Amino acid sequence: MTTFEQSTTRNTLLRTVSPHIFARLSAEMERVALPLRFVLVEDGVAPSHIYFLEDGLASVVATSSDGEAIEVGHIGREGASGMHVMLAVPATPGRTFMQVEGSAIRVPLNVFTEAVVSDRETREFFLRYVHTTILQLAHSALANARYNVQERLARWLLMCHDRLDGDNLAVTHEFLALMLGVRRSGVTDHLHILEGRHAIRATRGNVRVLSRDTLLDIAGGCYGIPEREYEKVLGLPSRVR
Template identity: 30%
Template sequence: MAHVTNVRIRSAGHHVIASNAIAALQAKDKKVAHEVLGSRSIAPKALAGLHGHSPKHNSLLAGLPAADYERLLPHLEFVEMPFGTTICEAGEQMQYAYFLTGSIVSLLYETADGASSETAVIGYEGMVGVDIVMGGGASLNRAFIKSAGYAFRIKAAVLKEEFARGGALQSLLLRFTQALFTQMAHTVACNRHHTIGQQLCRWLLLSLDRLPSNKISMTQDLIANMLGVRRESVTEAARKLQDEGLIHYSRGQITVVDRSGLEAQIFECYTRLSKEYEGLLVAHR
């Protein structure tokens, strides 16, 4: 079976812009630069050099009280997240945690023979790197960028120190970790009890929840690797969904035409997960 490592792209490194260097990006606008340096917050105009992104586009960072957010801000670095990049291999110690804004990361479990399957997906609602604060040390999964975008990263040592303070950040990360475990449990059940067509529907919906449009750029080979099934099975399932008018697939791009139709295919699994996931992440607010 082909596996994800066949399509791995090793980048030379993330393009990084430190948060405390934002004023330099706006040197021509003295007023904005003064506001950024004085308040240590990121004003909307100051984000022109950050592709319109703010740390608060991540739900966890947006949920922090002002004092906690301001304390973290100087330690955040804005990074590009290129499609196909592996930001951490299983068994490695993560040097950074990533608060995602406009990207999606897939957590993959790989067997000794090279087979793989997706155990969870993370987008703007969460963080890649819970292993850092849970005391487990090395990552249990490979973290693979399946949708390009951006993130704000923070050094592992800084995150550990902030987590040890307790308070809002610790509570948010513990809730997110529980939500992540819930997603993993649903993934196991779905893979065991549902058809490949239903698994594909669930995979599409989880991706859509973290994207700004109804279009998903992904080859059938990669989807098959993430689901841990044969490519031919994905091709057959995608063709059936297209024949039913639920999706349109062409040259590596899937357009969801009827989202409610996809939800009907996997109603119990997806709806239940969505409610549990949302409940865990918004209960603190």
């Protein structure tokens, strides 16, 4: 049986919670691989586990009644899947699945729920995280309504860069189209514009960040507020310019 040490976990939430919260969850923790397209939350189905990502990138996707889909949020090593359960909702519309393969520490839903219900500190900590995910969703709506495609693309690439190791982002054109809500055929043109600004280099299935500062300048006001709020409410040092 694997013994989990809080100081060596790569998930920011698990590394940041109080030691007694971590100890309570650790007895039922299991580290698992998350292949591409692995579903963490299925549409309308109560999850069996909460996944605390350590590597990789998951997409939170909203789908309309006629099948139109767009990504509304990311989860990486800063977060966890299935947080609708914190709001006493067992199942939710929409899906969360892996866009970049990785790994996670998972905890059975009943163990997580028992800890949340019985311990105020645990409950308040994860509610603060839920607050940051709602803010991320709100700013995605703001970006879609008020910012152009280049600014939104820069924002999403910065969000991916925050959650993945190194400067190589293993993202496909299909993923970028889903992120932006644009046709896949138009993604290449928008990437070429960012390449012309020397912000990135795009190849098949990969975007390499050459200048984070340039991406920040292009994204402007549509990036930064949710990131600062995450660091503020969870007591982490700010990394956002």
